[in-house]
Amino acid sequence: MFCYQCEQTTRTRAGDGCANVVGTCGKDAVTADLQDLLIHLVKGVSMYAHRAAELGARDRDVDVFVIESLFTTLTNVNFDPARFETLIGQATAMRERARACYEAVCAKAGQVPEQLAGPAACDPGQAMDQLLQKAREGAITVGLDRVGADVVGLRALVLYGIKGAAAYFEHAHVLDQDDPAIYAQFHRLLNFLAENPTGVDDLLGRALEVGALNYQVMQQLDAAATGRYGHPEPTEVRTTPRAGKAILVSGHDLRYLEQVLEQSAGLGINVYTHGELLPAHAYPGLKRYPHLAGNYGTAWQNQHTEFAEFPGAIVMTSNCLIEPQPAYRARIFTSGPVGWPQVPHIAGRDFRPVIEAALATPGFATDAAPRSITVGFARNAVLGAAEQVVGAVKSGALKHFFLIGGCDGAKPGRNYYTELAEKVPQDCAILTLGCAKFRFNDHDFGSIGGLPRLLDVGQCNDSYSAIQIALALADAFDCGVNDLPLSLVLSWLEQKAVAVLLTLLHLGVRNIRLGPSLPAFLTPAVVQVLVDTFALTPIGEPQADLDAMLTAA
Structure with missing residues (x-):
């Protein structure tokens, strides 16, 4: 077992992770290795599905299986080794379906199908000892001694972004929103990883492609949720x-x-x-x-x-x-x-x-004293008050926006986000989304010009909504997003957050502060590239960071 896909890994230096027995999340070594094997086999499925899609063919069951399988391997999702044994068996069957689809469309097009190796030819066996032995081929650190930590870490960045985007797409799928072109992009990116790429620039470029894919996925998810349930309202x-x-x-x-x-x-x-x-x-x-x-x-x-x-x-x-x-x-x-x-x-x-x-079960015996919080400031609600918001900014009543959001977690350091929110000046507004808001969403932040100072945009699935708010404000002020009086301070935990971060980088958003610790799968050299290219900054002390953000504005 080796896993460093989330922020709560037992060690946080670059290259460190949970190893040997059990992860911080509670995932045991058997489950971790079976997840690695499943991902390895899913890459093989996508190798065939990608080639079939390029020739205009697809198998919808294959598409859905790949997305569902990726989702099961996210942090804190599925810990049941028996379920993964079943999924591994299904993966080999789905790979055969994808291969048959590819060969059939080749025959129709008069082409000779490629003979694929690697994950496309992996025979995992059926006995548990065979599965665990074969899982070594899918370990995230495969090739570390040959290609180095920078390349392995960037492969992980691409994979974890794909996993996060797959989770969002599965949420959209459950709401009956599908898009064959999006499935094809997942297959293309997984095929890329299956070929064990080694170029740092190529891997960085593909990471941004994952961000672009996730933006499309989040758009689909937003359309699915609002189409079925209407737009959120305060x-x-x-x-x-x-x-x-x-x-x-x-x-x-x-x-x-x-x-x-x-x-x-x-x-x-x-x-x-x-x-x-x-x-x-x-x-x-x-x-x-x-x-x-x-x-x-x-x-x-x-x-x-x-x-x-x-x-x-x-x-x-x-x-x-x-x-x-x-x-x-x-x-x-x-x-x-x-x-x-x-x-x-x-x-x-x-x-x-x-x-x-x-x-x-007994249920609650009595009513508790009523308390409440206000939610529902998604894009339609905020943009419906855009004239009021813009007017408050132009009049000087509203000086700055802080987006303080992302994933919460149990490790020390996350009190930073509470302290930052509490220190935000009274003439500034706070946008939040994701479960990080539970650090401060029960505080009374008051209001500015009739608008609450704390605007809850939604869950992490609603990241598209927050992006649309930023784009609309930029349009209203006739400037770029990076020129807005807006600072992004994000906490990350797992792979959905990785996908959202890649989306923001794909959109050219700069000066994001990220914490509470940087991903252990990114080496110092790769982190420096992100700092140099996107001004990505690790969080520091709340007051110092706040002062720096307000000064930069």
Whole structure:
């Protein structure tokens, strides 16, 4: 086992990672190695699918399988080795389907198909010892002794960006949004990695291509969510429980939440969101369910305490699972790409087991004292007040915007984001998205010119919305995004954040501050390239960083 795909790795020097036994996330060595093997085989699937797509052919089941498989390997998603054994078997079958598709279109075009090697020819075997032996071919550090840490780290950057973009595309797919051209780009990029590229400039260029792909994916996801549920609107959300039976839905997936609401309607069960599903309350299509009772809890890393105290059933819909504890293990369920050994998995989106568990648990005995926070300042809401915002800037009432967002985590150093938000001057506004907002979204920041100083744009899936706000403001002021009175201070944890960062770099956004520590898969030399090219800066001390950002403005 070796893994350094997330920020919470046990060591944070360049090249360090979780090794040997178990990762900080709770992923054991067997699961880690099976994930590596699955990714290796998925590259082989894409080698054939890429060539078929270039000739105008595709197999939709192959496309969907590749995206789903990539998602399962993200940090804090699937920890169940049995599920990965199944996926590995499916990967070899899907590779044969992709190969057959490619050979058929070659025959139709009168071409001789290529004889592919590497991941396209890998035979993983079936016994566990065979799988683990073959997993060495897919280890992220393969070739380190030959090509060096810069190249291996950049390969990892491309792969992790692809994984993050795949997760976003899977969310769009669940909402019935698909695009064959996007699938083809995933295959093209995975085929590139399968060829073990060694050129630093080429790898950096492909990383930016991943950013471009992710921008398209996020656009698709935004269209899927707003098309189904309407545009988010400013909404006050209760954050304390009501008396009654209860279901808690965590993760990111709006469609799974909707299905829980549909299937539990009229049964006297209150449904609560947790973590990244807080922004769901702003969608008109979800607010219409009267038993969507509020949000319970905060960010993912607090679930051991919060889930133990929740007296109902719990559903995980996407990434952010950590090891279920005995206090709630009998009443937590996984769904979609999520898995944990011996935890019941909801297949086919039939949530009756969850509902039965909720009815069998006590629920909340009484109403808690009401408290609330306001969400729903996505692009339509903010741009609907664009004249007011622009006027506040031009009058001097609003001096600066700070986007303080990204992924939260448990490692020390993330109090930086709380301190920074608290220190932001009263004549500045704070935009936030992702679960990092739980560090400060319960603070009273007041308002400027009738607008709240803290504007919650949504979950990390709503990054497209934040980008559109920035582009629209740049258009209103007739300048570039980098010329706006706007500073980006981001926290990262896992591969979705990598994909978003690559998207921002692809769009030419500069002067991003990133923390709490830089990725261990990036060497000092590569970090220096990013600093020189994009002015990417590690976070420092809150007050010093704040002063520097305001001075630069």
